[in-house]
Amino acid sequence: MKLKQGSFLWYLYLDKLYCLLSVRNVKVLVEYFHLLDVHHNNTLNDVLFYHFLHHVTNWKRRQIMIVFNMLDWNAMGEIGFDQFYMLVCILLAQQNHLEEQFIFRHSRPVFELLDLEGELRIGADNFHMYNFLFNIKKQELKELYHDFDITGDRSSETKYQILPEIIFLSFPQQKRLNYKEFKLFTIFTMDKYQERQKTEKENEEKRKKEKKALLKKKMQHQVNVSSKQSSFTSRSESRM
Amino acid sequence: MEEKPFRASLGSGGSDTSRPDNDIRNLWTRATLSQSKLNVPLPNVCEDSDLEDSSPHSKTRRWCNEKARRDSDGGWDHGEYKDGFKQEELEDHSLLELQLRQESSLGSHLEEGDVDSKTEIEMSSSESSLNILKHTPHRAYWAEQQNRLPLPLMELMENEALEILTKALRSYRSAIGRDHFLTKQLQRSIEGLKRRRSKRLNLLAY
Numbered sequence: 001m002k003l004k005q006g007s008f009l010w011y012l013y014l015d016k017l018y019c020l021l022s023v024r025n026v027k028v029l030v031e032y033f034h035l036l037d038v039h040h041n042n043t044l045n046d047v048l049f050y051h052f053l054h055h056v057t058n059w060k061r062r063q064i065m066i067v068f069n070m071l072d073w074n075a076m077g078e079i080g081f082d083q084f085y086m087l088v089c090i091l092l093a094q095q096n097h098l099e100e101q102f103i104f105r106h107s108r109p110v111f112e113l114l115d116l117e118g119e120l121r122i123g124a125d126n127f128h129m130y131n132f133l134f135n136i137k138k139q140e141l142k143e144l145y146h147d148f149d150i151t152g153d154r155s156s157e158t159k160y161q162i163l164p165e166i167i168f169l170s171f172p173q174q175k176r177l178n179y180k181e182f183k184l185f186t187i188f189t190m191d192k193y194q195e196r197q198k199t200e201k202e203n204e205e206k207r208k209k210e211k212k213a214l215l216k217k218k219m220q221h222q223v224n225v226s227s228k229q230s231s232f233t234s235r236s237e238s239r240m
Numbered sequence: 241m242e243e244k245p246f247r248a249s250l251g252s253g254g255s256d257t258s259r260p261d262n263d264i265r266n267l268w269t270r271a272t273l274s275q276s277k278l279n280v281p282l283p284n285v286c287e288d289s290d291l292e293d294s295s296p297h298s299k300t301r302r303w304c305n306e307k308a309r310r311d312s313d314g315g316w317d318h319g320e321y322k323d324g325f326k327q328e329e330l331e332d333h334s335l336l337e338l339q340l341r342q343e344s345s346l347g348s349h350l351e352e353g354d355v356d357s358k359t360e361i362e363m364s365s366s367e368s369s370l371n372i373l374k375h376t377p378h379r380a381y382w383a384e385q386q387n388r389l390p391l392p393l394m395e396l397m398e399n400e401a402l403e404i405l406t407k408a409l410r411s412y413r414s415a416i417g418r419d420h421f422l423t424k425q426l427q428r429s430i431e432g433l434k435r436r437r438s439k440r441l442n443l444l445a446y
Binding site: 008047052 | 393394396397398400401403404405407411412415422425426429433
């Protein structure tokens with residue numbers, strides 16, 4: 001998902017630590033929401049919501065309506081400012097590649113959003129439906145259900161083995177996660193994300209060092225060549 | 241995507257340059273852009289200044305106190321602090337930035353001065369900066385900004401809302417018809433936005 005360049009949301013940003021908007025940004029967002037709230041209900045209906053998202057993102061109609069149904073948790077056919085704010089934070093997290101951090105910081109609200117049926121469990125289908133929102137890839141989903149479905153609901157006997165970093169289930173049945181399992185997943189994802197960032201930084205530093213070393217070699221080589229040339233010319237002049 | 245075009249949008253409004261408000265806003269924009277260059281221990285500055293309890297000064301004091309508290313908590317992790325630094329704090333201490341600039345410009349003339357003359361100059365600079373704080377239009381600007389959003393930002397928001405609502409109007413008309421009260425309500429909002437935009441454009445033309 002990409003936010004439309006130059007759109008109002010494109011200018012907003014999340015606090016990187018807490019993945020939330022500042023008070024000033026929220027104030028501005030409230031004004032923006034009121035501009036769109038043409039019926040003065042402090043809500044946006046599905047038509048206004050669709051046109052807003054269609055204008056600022058590159059999502060298709062199907063994706064927009066999935067998001068609307070997810071946010072319309074009272075099934076009123078409208079969404080209020082709280083849900084609008086949540087959506088804006090999710091959009092900005094995606095735009096700035098902060099999905100892992102966002103899910104880690106706000107695991108409870110995200111879990112509640114994904115738990116469409118209200119059963120306090122989320123299945124693979126829920127994740128798959130919303131992976132365009134949180135950018136969870138297929139491989140990660142597989143690992144998620146393989147590694148973190150500890151209780152493995154609908155199975156009375158559960159055997160698990162605790163390894164240094166991975167907790168896995170021997171006999172998974174219907175793979176659905178409760179909130180604790182989901183929270184574990186967010187913690188491990190966050191760890192992976194931080195490790196990835198660390199390795200990227202280290203690689204970058206390595207590349208810079210290598211570049212510098214190459215440059216130095218080149219410089220030295222040039223100096224050697226020029227000194228040789230100058231000594232040759234001075235010798236030939238002395239012979240003459 | 242960092243804290244960029246918010247400030248760009250503040251500076252890029254098409255308002256008349258001869259108006260004093262616009263000059264203040266340009267100064268404001270430059271102050272917030274250069275806030276990362278602070279290198280003077282701020283608690284010292286705050287202790288020296290005798291601040292009144294008016295809105296910009298109380299904000300300055302609050303910001304100083306918070307910074308001092310953070311310092312005493314034993315960790316000024318610049319990286320983390322920068323990341324968690326909120327927009328309103330940037331604007332709060334841009335006043336301090338102006339103060340410090342004046343002090344640093346005076347201080348730069350003393351490389352090997354004696355202590356007495358230094359302290360005298362520091363005192364006079366803090367007094368002069370206080371006077372500047374009292375008399376500059378920043379206070380009025382601050383008071384205004386508490387209630388209103390910057391004009392360029394409003395313009396951006398209204399233009400975008402207008403585009404969205406115009407497309408929504410087409411959907412309304414095709415779905416529920418032109419005569420439905422919701423369609424009429426939407427139409428009135430669009431007309432209101434258009435009127436506001438044309439007013440703004442007329443003002444700019446003058």
